[in-house]
Amino acid sequence: MDNKGPAKIVIVFPTLNEASAMGEVLDRVKQAMVGYNCQVLVVDGHSVDGTDKIAADKGATVVYQKGKGYGNALKTGFVYARKQLGAKILVMLDADMTYDPKFIPKLVDPIISDKADMVVGNRFAGMKQGAMPFVNRIGNRMLSFVAKLALGLNIFDTQSGMRAFRSDFLDSMKLEAVGMPFAMEMLAEAHSAKARMCEVPVTYSARVGETKLNPIKDGGRILGVTVRLMFDIRPLLFFGSIGTVLGAVGLLLHYLLMPSEFVYIMFPFLFMFGGLSLSLIGFVMYLIQQIRTRN
Ligand SMILES: Nc1nc2c(ncn2[C@@H]2O[C@H](COP(=O)(O)OP(=O)(O)OP(=O)(O)O)[C@@H](O)[C@H]2O)c(=O)[nH]1
Numbered sequence: 001m002d003n004k005g006p007a008k009i010v011i012v013f014p015t016l017n018e019a020s021a022m023g024e025v026l027d028r029v030k031q032a033m034v035g036y037n038c039q040v041l042v043v044d045g046h047s048v049d050g051t052d053k054i055a056a057d058k059g060a061t062v063v064y065q066k067g068k069g070y071g072n073a074l075k076t077g078f079v080y081a082r083k084q085l086g087a088k089i090l091v092m093l094d095a096d097m098t099y100d101p102k103f104i105p106k107l108v109d110p111i112i113s114d115k116a117d118m119v120v121g122n123r124f125a126g127m128k129q130g131a132m133p134f135v136n137r138i139g140n141r142m143l144s145f146v147a148k149l150a151l152g153l154n155i156f157d158t159q160s161g162m163r164a165f166r167s168d169f170l171d172s173m174k175l176e177a178v179g180m181p182f183a184m185e186m187l188a189e190a191h192s193a194k195a196r197m198c199e200v201p202v203t204y205s206a207r208v209g210e211t212k213l214n215p216i217k218d219g220g221r222i223l224g225v226t227v228r229l230m231f232d233i234r235p236l237l238f239f240g241s242i243g244t245v246l247g248a249v250g251l252l253l254h255y256l257l258m259p260s261e262f263v264y265i266m267f268p269f270l271f272m273f274g275g276l277s278l279s280l281i282g283f284v285m286y287l288i289q290q291i292r293t294r295n
């Protein structure tokens with residue numbers, strides 16, 4: 001499995017009690033990655049079902065995360081893979097048999113040939129029956145739609161957990177989300193760092209073992225982080241849209257109230273003034289951001 005390809009690839013698996021799938025997943029990685037210079041890193045969240053032992057027996061490097069959560073595990077893995085294992089390309093996927101490791105070459109090849117900096121596996125291109133509950137499917141579509149509007153992300157499957165990217169992009173990505181919102185944060189930060197991003201079709205099958213995703217709770221958190229990212233990355237759009245709504249409400253009130261007394265003039269005016277102020281704050285933050293990027 002090593003030393004035939006040029007760039008060192010490290011495949012990072014975050015794992016939490018995935019003993020029923022881990023062995024088979026690693027066998028598939030081995031088959032898929034013949035000819036590549038590649039190593040497997042498992043970041044375990046202190047599984048109690050022997051996932052870590054299975055991984056180590058199959059030849060994977062195993063480390064344990066200090067904190068908790070999916071995002072924390074991936075960040076631990078990325079930093080370790082780059083600093084300790086010398087990874088030039090990082091790959092991430094779940095250890096639950098949902099993603100098929102045979103697609104890993106399709107994700108890393110565009111990076112090796114310098115056509116992309118980050119490649120995302122689009123699960124909707126190969127969604128198997130029963131792989132994704134209806135609620136999750138709707139939630140996924142909604143989140144990707146919001147990400148397009150709020151962050152300008154042109155990624156169809158923003159919540160896909162199968163990705164590859166150039167490890168040096170870690171220097172320009174501010175990764176703070178500890179849980180499931182990590183996936184969205186990673187895309188937003190890569191986009192903001194001007195990474196060339198593309199999607200390739202992958203399959204998505206029903207998972208083996210128990211899910212750690214809570215669609216309502218995690219969906220809400222992802223939405224919250226998306227708004228925070230919009231504030232960070234696109235302040236002009238963030239403040240500008242709130243400002244525009246306030247301004248429009250002010251105009252509407254002015255029209256509806258047909259002000260004759262002072263208090264009726266003041267009320268719509270305050271909305272319009274608030275809207276304009278917020279838009280200006282957004283503009284100033286945008287300018288500061290531009291100056292910082294240029295420096
Ligand atoms: N180390 C670590 N791994 C985690 C943690 N939470 C989830 N994982 C792993 O991260 C991957 C993604 O979690 P899943 O439960 O598959 O979440 P999901 O893919 O959104 O949901 P499914 O469609 O049910 O697979 C799996 O390999 C989990 O074992 C955690 O807190 N720590």
Ligand SMILES: [Mg+2]
Nearest residue numbers: 094096098207
């Ligand atoms: Mg999964």
